[in-house]
Amino acid sequence: MAGTEVVLTGLGEVAVRRAEVPEPAPRGVVVRTEAAGVAFAEVQMRRGKYPAQPAFPFVPGYDLVGEVVAVGSQSSWRVGQRVAAMPRSGAWAEHVALRDRDLVEVPADIDAAEAVALVLNGVTARQLLRRAGVRRGHSVLVHGVGGGVGVLLAQLAAADGIRVLGTASAHRHEDLDGLGAELIDHRTQDVAAEVIARAPGGVDAVFDPLGPPSLPTSWRLLAPGGVLVSYGSSATLDQPGPWWRPYVAIARLMAGWELRRLLGRTGGRRARLYYVQAGERSRADLTELLRVVASGRLRPLIAERLPLHEAERALDLHLSGEKTGRIVLVPSADGTGNPKR
Template structure:
């Protein structure tokens, strides 16, 4: 690593993408129990889009390095860590810090990436795939033959979720803009256009008795509509509030409203269930149980990717130095799949 240095993209405050900063520093050395990972791919997710607006409900104070997840190779190990990990490709969920050429991790947080999966491929399913897997199997517990509604089925989480549901034997209805309908049909998804017409009415025509699960990242009015679209025994999983991304005021309030609604709906004696999902919910401190579940579930997602149950959807691949352009592109709503940054 002689001659190498650390480069990070810094979010200094509530700024336009072009005002992101680049910081250089000497490479850090891993402490006991840590590994230094040389980033090969990191993603632009909805979290970073909200963070730059100061709208992500539990983001750290400015300035900080964004980057929810990353894939890379172990460059060095600290004391107590197997030195044979050096050179091994791993993935990690970090919430912040991923937009950097090198990242320090607790070794226990590094998940091995199976041979045969490239770094960019793997990156598309770290936070997106883990979110999709845990919502589909952990919260909604969808069964083969059931019908599910996926909002934003051409997006980062939505596209992985739709593919995992189809591979599990479910029928999938997906909302998306018209330009993405042919791609969704090719996967086996029944698309509906959220930009034209009444979405609940379109869903009811396809599923008159309701759907068995709805996955809603939109928030606001959409969550209420989603709840009313459930069949008896159905489950709503809300996992964001995209409709409030550009709002002002409290960043916690949109999420708190969704949580309050889920609590109210679950108190009703109608057999339906509602959840607000966040990977970190109840996990302020990383526990062995949390890490074990993360390893198990992400490994299952990688296996699905290797089998071809999920096809990595890369919207664009840009250098880390072009993070501003990547963020603009991700925020434009004109691309399908995930925008990925590489060194």
């Protein structure tokens, strides 16, 4: 039996091909994918700009939700169970082999697209808040509040009694209404001036996925004792040079601020890096997020559901910034995936 998978074959090159269904490892399973997420990570991978990405050609896809259809001889899972995983790559396929230890059970009554929106994006949002150490009564600035992470970060923070300021293009504001964020149009408004006007003493945390062009301004918007959390470099996607160049620039900025902090010159302000990693902590966070969604207290925002064979379009759509929330790939119900010939 064969299924469909999406392959990045080279810089900017996306192919759809048939692939044999894999065999499970002894302590592993094979999952039939119900939904796979599209994140900025895959946009970067397509350009060869993601940190330590696999060599071309490879199947991308950071996260998925699906049904177990085969188990290894020593697996603790059963055929028919519904699971989520964050393999970092390989999820853009109809059938994916995964390790037992990487799986989280997904309740049957949660929509697959909403569930997959929690895997990479939701876990990142929850851990960003934990990294910052913000609490009820604090204020935060979320750059890119209309993205997959930002939508969930704003809701989680607001639910914890935290005031949220968020940047988003004006065309996204209607979709973001009701999420608990005070919106700033970064295209037509001066973000720094707006933040200072609304929070004259500064904010207690800034969550910045933009990278070196944005970080110095984010730092200046912190209140005494505040924390800047850097978790990406999306603003440098089109800049020439190797993938690691913007991250070296981020590390230099962070080192400079940390030295000043140690010398007592930052008013207690600090800067931290964050990078999501699969592991026991992330699986526990995902389990809790699934419970919160099931209770109706958290609403993943699905921007678009596209067939797996339209992955290239999904990448273009993500990069365009036209949509709000998470773009999701859904393999066809008949299992063919309609691959390009």
